[in-house]
Amino acid sequence: MSVGEAELQRDRAERRRGLFLALPSFVYMILFFALPLVIVLVYSFATRTSSGSTSLSNWNLDAYRKLGEPIVRNVVVRSIVLAVITTAICLVVAYPFAWFCAHQRPNVRNLLLVAVMIPFWTNFLVRNYAWRILLSTGGPLSSLTERIGIGETNLLFTKTAVVIGLVYAFLPFMILPLYASIDRIDGRLIEAGRDLYGSGSQTFRRIVLPLTMPGVIAGSILVFVPSMGAYVTPELLGGGKETLLGSYIVTQFLTARNWPVGASMSFVLMAVMLVSTIIYFRAGGKNL
Amino acid sequence: MLIFLYAPIILLVVYSFSASRIPGQWGGFTSEWYVKLFEDPRIQRTIGVSIRVALVSTVISTMLGTMSALALERFKFRGKRVFDALLYLPIIIPDVTMAVMMLMFFTQAFDLLNLVFGIGLSKGFATIVVSHIAFNIAYVSVVVRARVAGMDATLEQAASDLYASRWQAFRYVTLPLIAPGVLGGALLAITLSLDDVVVTQFVAGPGSTTLPVYVFSLIRKGVTPTINAVSVIMLVASLILVAGSVGLQRASAARGRQQLRTTGGK
CATH class of the missing domain: 1.20.5 (Single alpha-helices involved in coiled-coils or other helix-helix interfaces)
Known part of the structure; x- marks a missing residue:
């Protein structure tokens, strides 16, 4: 051999x-x-029979055509709008904090990052429930605003409550990639910008922001995708008043028994996720 | 920022000791709700189910996930790319989609088994465990892969040059080196299993439900001081797991530094 x-x-x-x-x-x-x-x-290509069961004999796109109906379209649009608002708030809040973290001594920096991650590891349901208590009528937040003279706040079961809950749940997803990209900026580039008489905002817009764009994109996708498919948070803090895509899909299975529509909407949700993942990797998310 | 992150959790703990019947209002100190909670048979039963589901699914997914991690990092084989992609999907797929998938699968599978063999199966403990393993394998494998990738492959070669059998090389060289990764993966699997509401809600049977699903259904009916107390218990359980994984990272980092010092650095 x-x-x-x-x-x-x-x-x-x-x-x-x-x-x-x-x-x-x-x-x-x-x-x-x-x-x-x-x-x-x-x-998702099947038909719901009048008795509530599902017939596979006739393949069609009816379930996907539901997207054109006002009720379903509203649900999808509302989910997108809430997810975009959540992402924007996370971005605005997380950017300065990530910047602050990146400019601390290594010890302090690690401590801050661990402190950000710990709530993220605690039980998801409990984190949402905590806000339910916090925002309840006559609850801690309401009595606080009353005492400082703004008057009672009744945020529970509103869109604002849902957005607060989503921001709270997914903020670490924004902070960490932003921190990673800010940490990698070469400080001399910012100095060079200032030396060339760039104002603070000019330096930020023309140098810092483009350099941290991969972090901005990665963080935005990591927040947008789970917000879009959120189910627990809107149910607990929105009180199920404003149906979002996640709740709509669950209802199709557990109460309406319209499996084809539930299945097709699950695929719409997955399509959003797949497109976002492709953008994420294109933006160099894998290196973060 | 840190106030925003921690205030809700701390307030929840504080209010769980409030004597007021309305959760979120202070009415003096009491531990009554904790006593009530431990007397409630449904809560006891669902805690039992949660723990059993978490343990069984963690043990199985840790073994399967570690094996896949080794296969993907150390070997070439047919279908590797498909396998790799298949292991990424559960991580990025939305909860609700995963829940829908498992529900439809079990319904179809049970219908088929009933039709062909006349076996009548129903959703319950087993379906929850199977679903949790399905998403946990992927997470364990990602964590262990990171560890295997950082490990020096020549150490295994050295072992086999010294006439160690394949099994001995694995048992005495590879396994101790990747152990922190395996433990980290297992802790993540336990956490995710105890955290899950959406998937479990879809595949749980009427008799067996986990604690988070039960609590979720209670909250939707209306909040009570007892739910405050249960939430704090769940919070403490998850914090113990976090402390475990942070401690683990510290320990393995310290051991790594020590190894570097004894070998003179590399």
């Missing part, structure tokens, strides 16, 4: 070992993830 042949055989054995290691998860993911995904796709 020649050396080349022996090597080939060893290579083949290695490949077998690799496949053997991956096989259990591979099979699991195909059976319990890929297959369910295909089922949802198939159902």
Whole structure:
């Protein structure tokens, strides 16, 4: 046997070992993830019969055409608007904070970043519930504003409450990529900008902002995507008054029993996610 | 910023000791709600389900996730790119979509099993565990991969040059080196399993539900002081897990520095 042949055989054995290691998860993911995904796709082209069951015999795009109906269109538009507002607020709040973090001594900086991450690791439901208590009528926030003379605030079950909850939940997703990109700016570039008589805002607009754009894009997507599909936060803080896409999909399955529409809207949500992910990687998100 | 991040959590803890029947209003100190909570059989049962689901799904997804991480970082094999992509999807897919997928899958699978074999299955503990593993494998594998990628592959080669069998090289060289990554992955899996509301709500049966799903349904009916107390318990549980993972990072970083010093740095 020649050396080349022996090597080939060893290579083949290695490949077998690799496949053997991956096989259990591979099979699991195909059976319990890929297959369910295909089922949802198939159902999104099915028809709901008058009895509430689903007929697969006649494939069509009816469920997707629902997007054109005012009720569904409003739900989608409302979800997009709330997600955009949430993302914008996160960006405006997180940018100065990330800037501040990046310009601290390493010890302080690490402490701040851990402090940002800890609430993010605590139970998601509890974090939303805390705001429910905070914003409740006669609750802590309301009595505070009353005491300082602004009067009672009744924010619970409004869009504002939903946005507050979403900002609170996803803020760390904005802070961390922004911090990473601000931390990498070469300080000499800013100095050069000032030396060339650039004003503060000019230096920010022409130098700092373009350099941190990958962080801005990555953070915005990491906030926008989960806000768009949020279900728990709008239910708890919005009181289910203003239906968002997440709640709409859940209703289609658990109460309306219209599986094709629920399935097609899940795919609309996934499409948003996929497009965003592609933009994220294009913007160099993988390096963050 | 830090006030915004921590005030809600701290206020929740404070108000859970308030004697007022209206949550969010202060009426003097009491621990009554905690006593009530531990007397409630439904809360006890759902806590039990949550813990069992978290443990079983974490053990299985940690094993499967670690194996996939090693396969993806150390080996070439047929279908590797498909496998890699398949393992990224659960991380980026929205909760609601994942929930819909699992619900439809189990409904279809149970219908089919009933039709072909006459086995009548229903949603419950097993379906929750299967779904949690389906999203946790991906997270564990990402965490472990980061660790495997940072590990020096020549160490394994050295072991096999010294006549260690494949298994011995894994057991005595690879595993101790990637252990912090495996533990970190397991902690993330437990956290995600205890956190999940949306997917579990879709695949839970009438008899078995996890604590977060039960609490979510209670909150929707209306807030009570008992929910405050349950939330604080959940908060404390998740904080213990965070402390665990932060401690783990510190320990492994310290050990790394020590290794560098003993080997003279590299």
